Amino acid sequence: MVATPTVLENGPRPDEKTGLLSRVRNSGRGRISTRTSDGLARVTLREQSRKSYWRLYKYLILLVLIYLVCRRYVVYSPLWFFSIASKWLFPFSMNGGQPPWYDAPPGDNGTSRTSQEIPDYVFEYAPFVHLFSDEEYWPTDMSDHIPHTHPAIGYDPITNSNPILNISNLNLLNQYEHGRHVFLTSNDDVEDHPPWIKGEQNIPTKFTYPPKHSRNLKDYNKPKTNGSKPTHGGYSPAPAILITVPKGNNTLDAFWFFFYSFNRGNSVFNIRFGNHVGDWEHTLIRFQHGRPAAVFFSEHNFGSAYSYHAVEKIGKRPVLYSAVGTHAMYATSGLHPYILPLGLLHDETDRGPLWDPALNTKSYTFDHVACTVRPSMRNPDAETGWFYYNGHWGDKHYPLDDGRQYGFVGEYHYVNGPLGPRFKHLGRRKMCQGAFEDPCEIKEWLGGDLEVKMGKEVGVGEEWPEGETMPPGLIGDERSKP
Template identity: 50%
Template sequence: MSTTTHREQFWPCDIAEHLVHTSPYANYTLIRSMENDRTLENLDELNQYGRFAYLKSEDNVEERPDWLGGSSNIPRSPEDVYDEFHDRLLKNPPLKPGRVPGRKRWNEFSRNGPEDHSKPSNRLQERGGHSSAPAVLIVVPKEDGVVDAFWFYFYSYNLGNKVFNIRFGNHVGDWEHSMVRFRNGTPEAVYISEHGAGEAYAYHAVEKYGKRPVIYSATGTHAIYATPGLHPYVLPWGLLHDQTDKGPLWDPTLNHHAYVYNYTSRHLKSSAQTPHAPVSWFNFRGHWGDKMYPMSDKRQYRFWGQYHYVSGPIGPRFKNLGRKKVCQRMQAQCVIRHWLGEGGDDGEKKLPGSETGDQVLE
């Protein structure tokens, strides 16, 4: 379960819709052969351009087009579900109770009285968190009874943080992920991504919604944390920080594409849960957003060696899905924490935007 913030402006997005509003570029040159022929089933045809392929926004991102913010994909609250139930109820009211020959009365069935169909069930009232933007679940079986379940969350825009009221690290396209490691069917650990690094926790340590882990997505950057609040990183005195809170709850199990990945053969297939989920997009080796704007672009500026706009990220395939340790980074020490709070992490966190140059690990 992912908790977004009340202040969020850039919500979960559908990668299929993202393709509608972007065009393929080789660095800064339009790839005309696929300008109007991009789908999740053929996106890997851009691999002839390798890392030089970019999905560039067709709109000026500073004008904040609607698709960039994903406002139609805001996770629904239980109140939204309740209101929808009553809208349906007004259109199709329940039949008035009456005596039907040969049928038992309600008090012959139950001592608790008749079921009130004018109100949604408790289960329905509690069932919120649906987003119209599907998440991506990739299950990776490994040796010794280990199975890693990766959840990937996509956003069409990353709003970087501010330092001294100067914003750095904006980029089109944003992939974040969490992972639950199972051993012999029992959940053992949780990993969450943060700015090119991340943190690992024992499963028992993290907050739960029922039996499911709860994670917190930061405003704008969508970096993931295990607790709500302010999260300073990189710079001293809290000059640079993410913020999380108990905002709308996103339940990705209600709408997702599910896959199984063989990390030795590097083969991905759709799972029985979603057998028709597209696959080819996973193999796309390019960037899911614009290339870093040149200094000649009036939207771009540089300060302390950091840029206002940076390049979009590469996709889930390159997040070390075959990792042996719970942590993503191979060279870093992997500390699995048994408590919530300040502590060790998976390598050094980076300044905003630097995470798009993350290690390329297949």
């Protein structure tokens, strides 16, 4: 007898397609129920929803973490993409639509104003300077400049017995009217072009450029300092002056000053204006959180500021161009019109000898609140008296009865010698050297700038500033004679 398989009429059967127990006979009524299947489906959907929400939460947490980590980098980044993107991605991180480093108020923010240490990154991003190919007046050591001059109050020589003046005691001249009308007057007739005003011995050594697409830029990005001469060249015996100024918003300003014994002005219709004995030029590189943010180029009594990513570089070091004769600083080579329309008055720059100022530098730190300068630990014995000198570094503009002088509509062939770095608004909050209320555009690219710069008229030359741009404590204050 063959056994007949027993069929459980009321028992569940596995579904052949899904493997789920999906069909159940309900209480002998012969109806099929899907209650069990629906319950399992709801459980499955709830589990999937929880997993989806948890996955979404993880993504949100990850995005927040990425935001917090990258916010500082994006906002302060020197890269062009991030610099532009930060204005859109992090508008609340800006100061009126500007990056945080745009305004550097007084303060320490972790960097002591009295410190004598200069961070390594200041030298890693030190500028290179293209001097003009046919330049006649090269960089000068101010120690070599002073012995060729004598102090005068206006046109009257100071005959009182003083010790021999040098860069360590030059501030002794502040005893005469606080130095305001003191001029270091040339001992020679500058029309004779004495050798000391030309500085030909200070022409930089030949510079060797890195090969194209080379990644081995260690010697370029980390220059040897204190007079050592690396293989890439660009060394000049005339030292540059580096002054670092810690400020608020975790900002550090690095001012690079360059001194020349003579400034030859530009000409209009073969009439030359703006010659003067002594010449101070500078550039400013602003750092935030140790990263370069922007670069300022001084041009006569005005200048231009660019974001770091925009300027030309060798490795990661900005490249500057010094105009022939005037030594005004520019970001590109070519013609640079200013003051007069149609380019009648212009500076000219080219890719002449490349100077690496970081190879020979006297470095200082500056407390812009107390107006106190200190030699850095890199050269702790460096002289400071020259910095506190309040007078001019060249002759007073010659009177019209002097055969060397002529004038036209308030402009003169020879003008006053310049004031020193103390008067270059080291405590500035914006990149530009004017007052805080003055406009200061940070340019994001180099091309297409044919605008005629409209600075102040030169007149008789540089004189003591007024208001915000005047250094503190010049008159009746012991800080003028440290």
